[in-house]
Amino acid sequence: MRSSLVNLLLCTFFLKVSTSEKITFENVTVQWYVGNKTQETVYTSDNLKKIIPDEEDEVRVWIHGSIPILYEKSVSDIPNLYILRLSGVGMEEIKPGAFGNLPLLKALLLDSNNLIEIKTDTFVDLNVLYIDLSFNSIVLLQPGVFKNFKAVHVNLGNNKLAELPRGVFENFTLENLILSYNLLHTIAPSALSTIGLTKLSLFGNKLEEIDPEAFDMQELITLELDDNLVKLLRPGDLRNLPKLEILVLARNELEEIPEGVFNNTKLIVLILDANKIAKIASKAFDDMPDLVALYIDSNNLTQWDNNWLRGAKSLAHISVNFNQIMEIPDKAFKNYPRVKSIGLEGNKIGKISAKAFDKLEHVDDYLDLSFNEIDSWSPHLLGNVSVGRLELNGNMLPCIEGDLKTVFKNVEVTNFQYNPWNEECVKKVEEFIQTSVELVD
Numbered sequence: 001m002r003s004s005l006v007n008l009l010l011c012t013f014f015l016k017v018s019t020s021e022k023i024t025f026e027n028v029t030v031q032w033y034v035g036n037k038t039q040e041t042v043y044t045s046d047n048l049k050k051i052i053p054d055e056e057d058e059v060r061v062w063i064h065g066s067i068p069i070l071y072e073k074s075v076s077d078i079p080n081l082y083i084l085r086l087s088g089v090g091m092e093e094i095k096p097g098a099f100g101n102l103p104l105l106k107a108l109l110l111d112s113n114n115l116i117e118i119k120t121d122t123f124v125d126l127n128v129l130y131i132d133l134s135f136n137s138i139v140l141l142q143p144g145v146f147k148n149f150k151a152v153h154v155n156l157g158n159n160k161l162a163e164l165p166r167g168v169f170e171n172f173t174l175e176n177l178i179l180s181y182n183l184l185h186t187i188a189p190s191a192l193s194t195i196g197l198t199k200l201s202l203f204g205n206k207l208e209e210i211d212p213e214a215f216d217m218q219e220l221i222t223l224e225l226d227d228n229l230v231k232l233l234r235p236g237d238l239r240n241l242p243k244l245e246i247l248v249l250a251r252n253e254l255e256e257i258p259e260g261v262f263n264n265t266k267l268i269v270l271i272l273d274a275n276k277i278a279k280i281a282s283k284a285f286d287d288m289p290d291l292v293a294l295y296i297d298s299n300n301l302t303q304w305d306n307n308w309l310r311g312a313k314s315l316a317h318i319s320v321n322f323n324q325i326m327e328i329p330d331k332a333f334k335n336y337p338r339v340k341s342i343g344l345e346g347n348k349i350g351k352i353s354a355k356a357f358d359k360l361e362h363v364d365d366y367l368d369l370s371f372n373e374i375d376s377w378s379p380h381l382l383g384n385v386s387v388g389r390l391e392l393n394g395n396m397l398p399c400i401e402g403d404l405k406t407v408f409k410n411v412e413v414t415n416f417q418y419n420p421w422n423e424e425c426v427k428k429v430e431e432f433i434q435t436s437v438e439l440v441d
Contacts, residue, residue, distance in 0.1 A: 022046055022071050023044065023045070023046050023071075024045075024046060024047075024048075024067060024069065024070055024071045024074035024098075025043050025044060025045050025046070025048065025063070025065075025067065025074070026044050026065075026066075027042060027043075027044055027065065028042070028043055028044075028063050028064065028065030028066070028067060028089075029041070029042055029043070029063070029064040029065055030042075030043045030048075030051055030061065030062075030063050031061070031062040031063075031064070032051070032052060032053070032059055032060065032061045032062075033059065033060040033061075034053060034055055034057045034058070034059050034060075035057055039053075046071065046073075046074060047073060047074055047075070047076065047077075048061070048074065048075050048078060048081075048084075049076070049077055049078045052078055052080070052081060055080060056080065057080065058080055058082035058104060059078075059080050059081055059082055060082055060083040060084075060085075061081065061083065061084050061085065062085045063084075063085065063086055063089060064089070065089060066089060066090050067086065067089040067090065067091050068090060068091065068092050068093070069091070069092065069093045069094075069095065070086075070091060070093070070094045070095060070098040071095050071098060072095045072096070072097040072098055073097060073098070073100065074095075074098050075098055075099050075100075075102070076097075076098075076099065076100035076101050076102070077100070077101045078101075078102055079101075079102075079103055079104065080104055081102050081104060081105050082104050082105065082106055082107075083105075083106065083107040083109075084105065084107070084108055084109065085107075085109040086108075086109060086110050086113070087109050087110070087111050087112050087113070087132075088111075088112040088113065089113060090113065090114060091110065091113035091114060091115060092113070092114045092115065092116070093115070093117075094110075094115065094118065094119070094122050095119075096119050096120060096121040096122050096124075097121065098122070099122075099123065099126060100125070102126065103127075105126065105127075105128055106128050106129040106130070107128060107129060107130045107131075107132075108126070108128055108130070108131045108132070109131075109132045110131070110132060110133050110136075111132040111133065111134045111135050111136070111155070112134075112135040112136070113135075113136050114136065114137060115133065115136040115137065115138055116136075116137050116138060116139055116140070117138065117139065117140045117141075117142070118133070118138060118140070118141050118142065118145050119142050119145070120142045120143060120144040120145060120147070121144055121145075121147060122145050123145060123146050123147075123149050124144075124146075124147045124148055124149065125147075125148045125149070126149050126150070126151075127149075127150040127151075128150070128151050128152075129151065129152045129153065130151065130152065130153045130154075130155075131151055131153075131154050131155070132155045133154070133155060133156050133159070134155045134156065134157040134158045134159070134178070135157075135158045135159075136158075136159050137159065137160050138156065138159040138160060138161060139159075139160045139161065139162065140161075141156075141161070141164075141165075141168045142168075143165065143166070143167030143168055143170065144167060144168075144170050145168055145169075146168065146169055146170070146172045147170050147171055147172075148171045148172075149169075149171070149172050149173070149174075150172075150173045150174075151173070151174050151175075152174070152175045152176060153175065153176040153178075154174055154176070154177050154178065155178040156177070156178060156179050156182070157178045157179065157180040157181050157182070157201070158180070158181045158182075159181075159182050160182060160183055161179065161182040161183060161184055162182070162183045162184060162185060162186075163184065163185065163186045163187070163188070164179070164184060164186070164187045164188060164191050164192070165188045165191060166188045166189075166190060166191050167191075168191065169191070169192065169194070169195045172194075172195045173195060173196055174195045174196065174197060175196065175197065175198045175199065176197070176198065176199040176200075176201075177192070177195075177197055177199070177200050177201070178201040179200070179201060179202050179205070180201045180202060180203045180204045180205070180224070181203070181204035181205070182204070182205055183205065183206055184202065184205040184206060184207060185205070185206040185207060185208065186207075186214075187207075187211070187214040187215075188214065189211070189213035189214055189216070190213070190214075190216060191214065192214070192215075192216075192217055193216040193217060193218075196219050197217050197219060197220050198219055198220060198221045198222070199220070199221060199222040199223075199224075200217065200220060200222070200223050200224070201224045202223070202224060202225050202228065203224045203225065203226040203227045203228070203248070204226075204227045204228075205227075205228050206228065206229055207225065207228040207229065207230060208228070208229045208230060208231065209230060209232065209234075209237075210225070210230065210233070210237040210238070211237075212236060212237060212238075212239050212240045213240075215237075215238075215240060215241060216240040216241075217240070217241060218240070218241075218242060218243065219243060220241050220243060220244055221243055221244065221245045221246065222244075222245065222246040223241065223244060223246070223247050223248070224248045225247070225248060225249050225252070226248045226249065226250040226251050226252070226271070227250070227251045227252075228251075228252050229252065229253055230249060230252040230253060230254060231252070231253040231254060231255065232254075233254065233256075233257060233258065233261045234258070234260075234261070235258065235259070235260025235261055236260065236261075237261055238261065238262070238265055241265075242266070243266060244265060244266060244267060245266055245267060245268040245269070245290070246267070246268060246269045247267055247269070247270050247271070248271045249270075249271060249272050249275070250271050250272065250273040250274050250275070250295075251273070251274040251275070252275050253275065253276060254272065254275035254276060254277050255275070255276045255277060255278055255279070256277065256278065256279045256280070256281075257272070257277060257279070257280040257281060257284045258281050258284060259281040259282075259283045259284050259286075261284070262284065262285060262288060263283070263284075263285075263286055263287045263288065264287050264288075265288060266290050267288060267290065267291055268290050268291060268292050268293070268314075269291075269292060269293045270291065270293070270294050270295070271295045272294075272295060272296045272299070273295050273296065273297040273298055273299075274297070274298040274299070275298075275299050276299065276300055277296065277299040277300060277301060278299070278300040278301065278302070279301075280296075280301065280305065280308065282305055282307045282308070283307075283310070284308070285308050285309045285310075285312065286309070286310045286311055287310070287311045288309070288311065288312050289311055289312070289313055289314060290314055291309070291312050291314060291315055292314050292315065292316050292317065293315075293316065293317040293318075293319075294309070294315065294317070294318050294319070295317075295319045296319065296320045296323070297319055297320065297321040297322050297323075297343070298321070298322045298323070299320075299322075299323050300323065300324055301320065301323040301324060301325055302323070302324045302325060302326060303325065303326075303327075304320075304325050304327070304328055304329060304332055306329050306330065306331050306332045306333075306334060306335075307335070308335065309335045309336055310335050311335075312335060312336050313336075315336040315339060316339055316340040316341070317339065317340055317341045317343075318336070318339065318341070318342055318343070319341070319342075319343035320343060320344055320347075321343045321344065321345040321346050321347070321368070322345065322346040322347070323346075323347050324347065324348055325344065325347040325348065325349055326347070326348045326349060326350060326351065327349065327350070327351040327352070327353070328344075328349060328351070328352045328353060328356040329353050329356065330353045330355040330356065330358065331355060331356070331358045331359050332353070332356050332357070332360075333357065333359065333360045334358070334359035334360070337359050337360050337361045337362075338361050338362055339362075339363055339364070340363070340364045340365040341363065341364075341365040341366050341367075341368070342363055342366075342367050342368065343366075343368045344368060344369050344372070345368045345369070345370045345371055345372075345391065346370075346371045346372070347372050348372065348373055349369065349372035349373060349374055350372070350373040350374065350375065350396075352374065352377075352381065354378060354380075354381070356381070357381065357382055357383060357385050358383070360385050361385065361386070362385060362386040362387070363385065363386070363387045363388060364388050365388045365389065366387070366388055366389040366390070366391060367387050367389070367390050367391070368391040369390075369391060369392055369395070370391040370392065370393045370394045370395070370415070371393070371394035371395070372394075372395055373395065373396050374392065374395040374396060374397060375395070375396040375397060375398065376397070377392070377397060377400045377401075377407075378401070379400070379401050379402030379406070379407045382407075382408075382410065382411070384410060385410060386410040386411075387410060387411045387412070388412050388413065389411075389412060389413040389414075389415065390408065390411045390413070390414050390415065391415050392414070392415065392416040392419070393415050393416055393417040393418050393419070394417070394418045394419070395416075395418075395419050396419065396420060397416065397419040397420070397421070398419075398420055398421060398422045398425065399421060399422050399424060399425035399428070400416075400425065400428075404428060404429070404432040405432065405435075416429070
């Protein structure tokens with residue numbers, strides 16, 4: 001009798017322990033919203049559906065508290081769940097099968113937790129607009145994590161992923177994938193090739209190259225690779241990105257731009273800021289008919305090549321601020337006579353050829369030559385070029401010959417502050433400002 005009682009107590013004890021270990025939601029605060037109705041309650045249960053109102057309207061749920069483990073079927077069979085937020089609840093593990101039969105779910109927020117590994121079949125068969133797994137400590141995504149998964153945006157930024165193997169995105173349909181601020185140094189060939197991406201954010205990783213086998217994404221439009229370790233670009237690196245329009249390679253380790261990387265691409269915006277670029281091949285930007293904006297600020301360029309950008313018929317903005325360029329040569333802008341802006345601020349330009357602006361017709365927004373070393377300005381230098389705003393401030397101009405109204409007749413706004421004007425020129429400038437206030441910034 002005594003033995004039977006002990007066994008009964010032990011069974012009861014183990015049953016309770018086993019049951020308690022399976023409870024995902026224990027004394028958590030659940031806020032749910034249906035239309036304009038809001039309710040908040042403290043909740044303990046193994047499945048979220050027991051607290052969600054059984055209505056046809058979409059329900060949005062925010063949960064606060066501690067949820068170390070999301071157990072199997074803990075968020076399942078909830079036909080009207082529209083948004084679920086489990087941000088910052090200390091989650092360390094998601095058991096495969098935790099999510100199931102959620103036909104209306106559009107946003108799943110799991111950010112700012114302590115997840116380290118996401119296992120196979122964790123998000124199987126889900127169809128959402130957005131899933132947020134950012135700001136965790138994820139080091140591993142097992143193959144098949146997103147099996148038969150459909151989404152528009154997936155955020156895996158600010159984790160600790162060092163590699164992206166094949167199979168992670170098996171049978172996956174996705175438009176925008178954020179993998180920024182991880183530790184990625186390699187992406188397996190074909191790991192991303194079948195999911196239909198149009199935008200891929202990889203900034204803030206440790207990638208050293210653009211491997212055409214890894215970057216084989218036929219639908220990709222935007223690729224963000226800033227803040228990586230890319231040192232070398234090779235002809236053909238972009239050959240498997242036929243629809244690429246925006247490429248960001250700022251803050252890498254590039255020293256040279258060779259021919260054959262960007263030619264005959266559909267790029268519209270190319271950003272190469274804050275590298276170490278000292279040399280650009282004369283034909284590096286040829287045959288880019290769709291290019292609208294080129295940014296090469298904060299590099300080590302010393303020369304301006306007037307042959308750059310042949311065939312760039314759509315170019316509107318070129319910015320080469322804060323380099324080491326010392327001279328503007330003849331016909332410097334002949335290949336793009338009609339642009340909106342030219343940025344050459346903060347270089348070492350001391351010489352401007354008398355024919356530097358030949359072939360240039362107009363610069364609608366601005367021509368920025370501020371903070372250089374320009375010490376003379378010919379009255380006929382601009383010729384008939386019309387300029388929205390001319391920036392000459394912060395140079396070494398002691399004076400400008402001729403009548404300033406004539407010199408800058410085709411310039412809407414002229415800014416030439418902070419130059420070492422001589423006494424004669426100070427008076428001329430003051431008169432110009434007084435009689436042409438609208439021309440001076």
